[in-house]
Each structure stands twice: as structure tokens, then as C-alpha cells.
Amino acid sequence: MSATLIPISGLQVASRKDMGAALAKGGGCSAGSCGSSQGPADMDPETWAKVKDHPCYSEEAHHYFARMHVAVAPACNIQCNYCNRKYDCANESRPGVVSERLTPEQAARKVLAVAASVPQLSVLGIAGPGDAAYDWRRTRATFExxxxxxxxxxxxxxxxxLALPDHVDEIVAMNIDHVTITINAIDPEIGQHIYPWIFHDGKRRSGIEAATILRDRQLQSLEMLHERGVLVKVNSVLIPGLNDDHLIEVNKAVKARGAFLHNIMPLISDPAHGTHFGLTGQRGPTGAELKKVQDACAGGANLMRHCRQCRADAVGLLGEDRGQDFTLDKLPEEIGDATEARSAYRDWVAEERRDRAAATAEAEAAVAETAKPALFAVCTRGSGRINLHFGKATEFQIYEADARGIRFVGHRRADNYCLGGHGDTARMDEILRVLGDVPYLLCSKIGDGPRKRLAEAGIEAIDxxxxxxxxxxxxxxxxxKQTARPGLSAERA
Structure with missing residues (x-):
């Protein structure tokens, strides 16, 4: 226990730690930083009840609960320069990509199978691979x-x-109380460079006209949903040199219209994906550039920093995708009842949340005298704990600690360093680039070779x-560090 290093009393975590470790091995869960099971002090109980188990709408919940997307809505009514919808693709992790397109009946059977196997499942989302509101007939049938x-x-x-205002009444009637709208610009001069065309009122439109219609319909949707009590998350893709400075204005506009969260996420721009931006050399932002824009929006709409830009058929916790474990050909003939396992898991989460809140409060009190902000890269597979070998990490969760407390500020992807028991030099080079501004790395274990490479780059690895x-x-x-004690690795090895 870390109480041997700094007094953190009354945790009694042994049994829950064991459960968390077991869950992590099978897809996992982890704890967050958002308060008790009663919810944060600044959130009303009705809203907390909606978000406490939703991994996208609560940073705390994303450590405990899993989401599932079903690819039932292939049709789309706009073209985005960062999008290329792909089918039968298991190797790309980004929106618009799926391995199977499903009928509503196939999707419903798949959801039941996942719920029986993954007790953490709390949310079913439809995110395409086209547009869920434009392909409404399939979306509605699946939800029903x-x-x-x-x-x-x-x-x-x-x-x-674009099509969302036409279905707001049905959305409310079906108890769909979480909707995400992608709004990348509120200035049509900027929007026209993101969207080559839209299809609206039976006609394809382009340029300023298209960007204006889309902007107006997006903001109308946000206002209508907010008025009816639906929680709206706004997604914005950060495109360096095009809308990076403008996203501050987007943040202000969506806050004024009632957005619950604003998710500013990086452009994924790889020529291999076949998108217009990828093929024309438009780069995505660095982790530091993304954080700078997010920080500049402080005081506006609440920011989501834990998004993983999921595939349209993703299954599991954010940061993992077990979709390939649940393709149609792998579903069991008989699907068991998930009620007991799901109830037991929620009981465990409630207890872990209380414990986590107490541990976090004492940890934050202990760093209150921290002189300046410090970033930490964390290797974790779940349970909110340091429980992943450095060589197996495919992403690093980034935390910031200062006098205001300890908080999650984002994640950074990189291919895992170890391949077949051996380290990959090129992958280490990429990890060093991704973590260039992070002085500390926490992991469950790390070899001498990568530890040395990290140290040479100014990153202290602590296992x-x-x-x-x-x-x-x-x-x-x-x-x-404040008491000038020796490194922690030798103490805890």
C-alpha cells in the first residue's frame, strides 16, 4: 500500500483491489476522480442519475463502465474532409470504421450477448457509420x-x-437522454473548408450555403434538445491552422445554448485512411497543442478530455475495443441472463467509488503545497490503478497535479513498445515524441533498456x-520529491 510512503488512511481496499485486478484482466474497469456515488456537489441529482454510469458523459464513469456501438446506420447526408467510412476493417481505430453492418435485429441480439458477457456495459450508442439521425428508421428500430x-x-x-431537428420529439419520447452533435465551426467561412457538401431538402449543396445551413441546423438541434432536458455533448475536431483558434468561439456558442459537455478532439490524419485531409497533407495536432486549446476554453462549456474517438462498432471500456470478440459469427446460440452479474457489478462500483473518493481527497490534500504543475503519464488497464507493464501500453493516461489537486487531462496514443518479448526502437522513438513534455511515467513494471531511454529524454519511469x-x-x-527521498522503484520492487 502507498500508505508506507505517505499517510493515506482508512482505505480498506484489499478485496476491491482484487476484484478490480480480475476485472481488468477481462476488459476491466477503473476508478475515477469525480466524487462519491451521490454525485459532485455542483451537479443536481437528476443530472447525476443520467451521467453517473455513462462513460462518455462522466470522466469518473469512464473508468467503471463500458459502452457499445452498433453499426446500423450507414447512410450519411454530409461529407467531411476528415472522414472516410470503411467496412470490413478490423485494424483502424477511428470513427466511421466498422467490421460489420448490422440490421436492427442483429444489433439487438448482439447487445444482449455483450451484456451477458460484459457486466460493465451501461450504454448503447449509435454513431453511424453514417449518421444516426439521417438513417433514423434503422436507429429507431434498434433502440426499440x-x-x-x-x-x-x-x-x-x-x-x-443536419437531420436532427426532425426527430427531437421522437428522441424525447424514446427516453434517449444523451445526444452528441459534431460542430466543428460556427463561422461558415471556416466550415466550407471542412465540409465539401451536404444533402438537404432533396438537394446537394456546397460552399458557404452548405456550411451556413449545417451550422444553423446544428445550433437549432442543440437548443431544442436542451429545452427538452436531453443532455448534449458537442464534438469538435481540432484541425491545426483551420479551426484551432476558432474553437474557443465554438465553445462559447455551445455553452450559451446549453451544451452539457464540449469534446475537443484531435484530427486523425493518416494518408493510409484515404481521407481528403490525410491525402492533402493536413496534419493533426500534437498532444500539447490539443491541451493548449482545451485549456484556452476554461471557463466556457465543460470539457470532455477522455474521448477515445471510437469506431462505429466499438465494444468495451473507453481505451479498449473488444468489438472483434463479438462479431456475429462468434455470438453464442443461447444468450444467458445478465441481470445478476450486472447488479453485482454495480454494487461493487458503488463501494469502490466511496473508497476512491476518500483516497483522492487525501491525496489531493497531500499535494496542496506543490509549487508548480507536474504531468504524469500512467500505464493502466483498469480499476484506476497502476497495473499495466510499460511495454504493453498502447495509450498513456495523462494526469496533472498542482496546488488545485490531481486531475485527468487527456490521453496519448502510441503503439506498444514490446513485440514478442522484444522492444521496438521505432516505437520507442514515437513514445518519446508523444511524452516529450511529461516528466514522470507510472507503470507496474519496466525493463532497464526502456527505463534508460526514457531517462535520457528527461522522463523518470517509476514502477x-x-x-x-x-x-x-x-x-x-x-x-x-519534496522530501528528497530516493527513487520509489527500489523501495517497492
Whole structure:
């Protein structure tokens, strides 16, 4: 326990730690930083009830609960320069990509199979691979089938907003209380460079006209949904040199219209994906550039920083995708009842949340005297703990600690360093680039070779806090630095 390094009392985590480790091995869960099971002090109980188990709408919930997307809506009514919808593709992790297109009946059967196998499942989303509101007939049929057999699951959809105003009444009637709208610009001069065309009122439109119609329909959708009590998350793709500065204005506009969250996410721009931006050399932002824009929006709409830009058929916790485990050919003939396992899991989460909140509060009190902000890269496979070998990490969760506390600020992707038991030099080079501004890395274990490479780049790798809560481990590291204690690895190895 990290209490040997810094006093963090009354945790009693042994049994829950064991459960968390077991869950992590099978897809996992992890704890967050958002308060108790009663919800944050600044959130009303009705809203907390909607978001507490939704991994996209609550940073805390994303450590505990899983989402599932079903690819039932292939039709789309706009073209985005960053999008290329692909089918039968298992190797790309980005929106618009799927391995199977499903009928509503196939999707409903698949959801029941996943719920029986993944007790963390709390949300069913439809995010394409086209547009869920434009392909409304399939979206509605899928939700109706699932709600009949799995009434405890939350329903949500994602849309570009163009067709959304036509379906707001049905959305409310079906108890879909989470909707995501992608709004990349409110200035049509900028929007015309993101959207080559839209299809609206039976006609294809382009240029300023298209960007204006799309903008107006998006903001109308946001206002209509907010007025009816639906929580709206706005997604914005950060495109360097095009809308990076403008996203501050987007943030202000969506806050004024009632957006619950604003998710500013990086452009994925790889020529291999075949998108217009990828093929024309438009680069995506660095992690530091993304954080700079997000920080500049402080005080506006609440920011989501834990988005993983999921595929349209993603299954599992954010940061993992078990979709290939649940293709139609792998579903069992008989699907068991998931009720007992799902109930037991929620009981465990409630207890873990209370414990996590107490541990985080004491850890944050311990770093209150921290002189300047410090970034930490964390290797974790779940349970909110340091429980992943450096060589197996495909993403690093980034935390910031300062006098205001310890908080999650984002994640950064990189291919795992170890391949077949051996390190890959090119992959290490990319990891060093991705973590260039991060002085500390927390992991459950790391070899001497990569530890040395990281140290040469100014990154201290610490593997002596395995299985500790993330916040508790960060507090222990900062405490050791303030008291000039030796490195933690030798103490805890």
C-alpha cells in the first residue's frame, strides 16, 4: 500500500483491489476522480442519475463502465474532409470504421450477448457509420428492440445535426437522454473548408450555403434538445491552422445554448485512411497543442478530455475495443441472463467509488503545497490503478497535479513498445515524441533498456507503485520529491 510512503488512511481496499485486478484482466474497469456515488456537489441529482454510469458523459464513469456501438446506420447526408467510412476493417481505430453492418435485429441480439458477457456495459450508442439521425428508421428500430429486452441500458446517439431537428420529439419520447452533435465551426467561412457538401431538402449543396445551413441546423438541434432536458455533448475536431483558434468561439456558442459537455478532439490524419485531409497533407495536432486549446476554453462549456474517438462498432471500456470478440459469427446460440452479474457489478462500483473518493481527497490534500504543475503519464488497464507493464501500453493516461489537486487531462496514443518479448526502437522513438513534455511515467513494471531511454529524454519511469490508485501514487511521488527521498522503484520492487 502507498500508505508506507505517505499517510493515506482508512482505505480498506484489499478485496476491491482484487476484484478490480480480475476485472481488468477481462476488459476491466477503473476508478475515477469525480466524487462519491451521490454525485459532485455542483451537479443536481437528476443530472447525476443520467451521467453517473455513462462513460462518455462522466470522466469518473469512464473508468467503471463500458459502452457499445452498433453499426446500423450507414447512410450519411454530409461529407467531411476528415472522414472516410470503411467496412470490413478490423485494424483502424477511428470513427466511421466498422467490421460489420448490422440490421436492427442483429444489433439487438448482439447487445444482449455483450451484456451477458460484459457486466460493465451501461450504454448503447449509435454513431453511424453514417449518421444516426439521417438513417433514423434503422436507429429507431434498434433502440426499440433493445429497450424492450434490456431496459436498464442507457441509449444515446451521435449526429452531425443536419437531420436532427426532425426527430427531437421522437428522441424525447424514446427516453434517449444523451445526444452528441459534431460542430466543428460556427463561422461558415471556416466550415466550407471542412465540409465539401451536404444533402438537404432533396438537394446537394456546397460552399458557404452548405456550411451556413449545417451550422444553423446544428445550433437549432442543440437548443431544442436542451429545452427538452436531453443532455448534449458537442464534438469538435481540432484541425491545426483551420479551426484551432476558432474553437474557443465554438465553445462559447455551445455553452450559451446549453451544451452539457464540449469534446475537443484531435484530427486523425493518416494518408493510409484515404481521407481528403490525410491525402492533402493536413496534419493533426500534437498532444500539447490539443491541451493548449482545451485549456484556452476554461471557463466556457465543460470539457470532455477522455474521448477515445471510437469506431462505429466499438465494444468495451473507453481505451479498449473488444468489438472483434463479438462479431456475429462468434455470438453464442443461447444468450444467458445478465441481470445478476450486472447488479453485482454495480454494487461493487458503488463501494469502490466511496473508497476512491476518500483516497483522492487525501491525496489531493497531500499535494496542496506543490509549487508548480507536474504531468504524469500512467500505464493502466483498469480499476484506476497502476497495473499495466510499460511495454504493453498502447495509450498513456495523462494526469496533472498542482496546488488545485490531481486531475485527468487527456490521453496519448502510441503503439506498444514490446513485440514478442522484444522492444521496438521505432516505437520507442514515437513514445518519446508523444511524452516529450511529461516528466514522470507510472507503470507496474519496466525493463532497464526502456527505463534508460526514457531517462535520457528527461522522463523518470517509476514502477514501484503497482496496484496503487493513480492519485495516491502521484501524491506519493511528489511527496518523495519534496522530501528528497530516493527513487520509489527500489523501495517497492
Amino acid at each position: 428492440l433493445v429497450a424492450k429486452d434490456l431496459p436498464d441500458i442507457k441509449l444515446c446517439l451521435s449526429s452531425n445535426g 514501484g507503485l503497482a496496484q496503487d490508485y493513480i492519485e495516491t501514487a502521484i501524491a506519493a511521488v511528489l511527496h518523495s
